Amino acid sequence: MGDTSLPRRAWAGGLMALGLAACGRVVTARPTPTLSPAPAVRTPTATPVVLRLPTATPVYTPTPSPTPVIYVVQPGDTLYGIALRFGVSVAALQEANGITDPTRLPVGQELIIPSPGPAGEGASPRLPTPTPMALLIPTIRCAASAMGSLGCIGEVINPQPHPLINVQIQITLRDGEGREIGSGIAGTALDVLPSQGRSPFALVFNAVPAGYARADARVVRAESVQEPGSLYGPVEVLRTEDREEGADRIVRGEVRNADQRPLRRINVVVAFYDAQDRLLGYRQVVFAEAPTAPGAAQAFEVRFPAREAKTFRVLAEGQR
Known part of the structure; x- marks a missing residue:
C-alpha cells in the first residue's frame, strides 16, 4: 500500500518531535512535522x-570594528547561507576561519565574520542573485x-x-x-529539488x-543548476513496505548509495498523503554517523498517525 517514487538524494527539517530507528544502524533522526488540529490560542x-534555510535577504551587515563578530553555527546552516546573511563572500568566510571543506560545518562551531571591504573591493558577497x-x-x-x-x-x-x-x-x-x-x-526537506x-x-x-x-x-x-554539482550523489530506494500498527502507519525500507564514491550523508524523507493526495506530514531520517560506501544499503523505519494517511512517497538524496 503506498505510492512510492524514487528520488536521487535527500536532507531535512521538521516541526514536531519524532523517534526514528534504522535496522542495524544508529542514525541521526530529525523532528519532522505532523499537524494535529487543536483550539487556536x-x-x-x-x-x-x-x-531549514536562511532568508534570501541579508538581515545583518556588520560594520568594521576592532572586535570581530562571532557567529555560532546552528542546525541547518550552510556556509553559503551564513555568507548571505552577513553580507560577505563565501571565500572571505573560508579564509577568515581556515575552512578547507565548505560542506563540513559542525553545529556549534564559532565562525569569525569578516568585515565587508570598501566599495569595489568585495563589499557585496559574490553570490547568485535569487x-x-x-x-x-x-x-x-x-x-x-x-x-x-x-x-x-x-x-x-x-x-x-x-x-x-x-x-x-x-x-x-x-x-x-x-x-x-x-x-x-x-x-x-530536500536540498536539491529534481x-x-x-x-x-x-x-x-x-x-x-x-x-x-x-x-x-x-x-x-x-x-x-544543470547538475547539482560535486557535492551530491545519487541514492536509490531499493524497497519499501508499510503496515498499520495500532494508531500508527509504519513504513520500512532500504536505500542504497548508487554513487561511485562514498556518501557522507544520506537524507530519507517519507511524505504521507490523504485519499485526495494532499500532504498530511512527513518523517525524516538522516544517516550521517559514518560514510556510506558505494553500493552499500541503509535500512530505515518511520511511524506516522494512520488516521488519515492513505499513501506515502519515499524521497532520498546523498551528500558526498
Missing part, C-alpha cells in the same frame, strides 16, 4: 521559526498546537526541466479581510496571531 504576535522559478505549491495546511504555536506544512513541485537548489517559500498569515498579520520563510520532483516544507510560528484566518505560500527563491 490568540496572542498579539507570531514569530516564525525558520526550519531568481524565483515557476514552481507549484498544491496546498498549504496550518494548525494550532495545544501549546499555542501554529504549524504550517506544504509541498512544492518542480515542473522545470532542470534541478533546483536553495528553494525558499514565504508563508504569509492573513486575517479574515486578507491583511497580512505575519510571515516567515521555510526551506524544503526536475519533475517534489519536496515537503514546513514552518512553525510560536503563537497564533490575533485575527488569524488563513495562510498562503509563494516561492521567493529558487536557483537552477
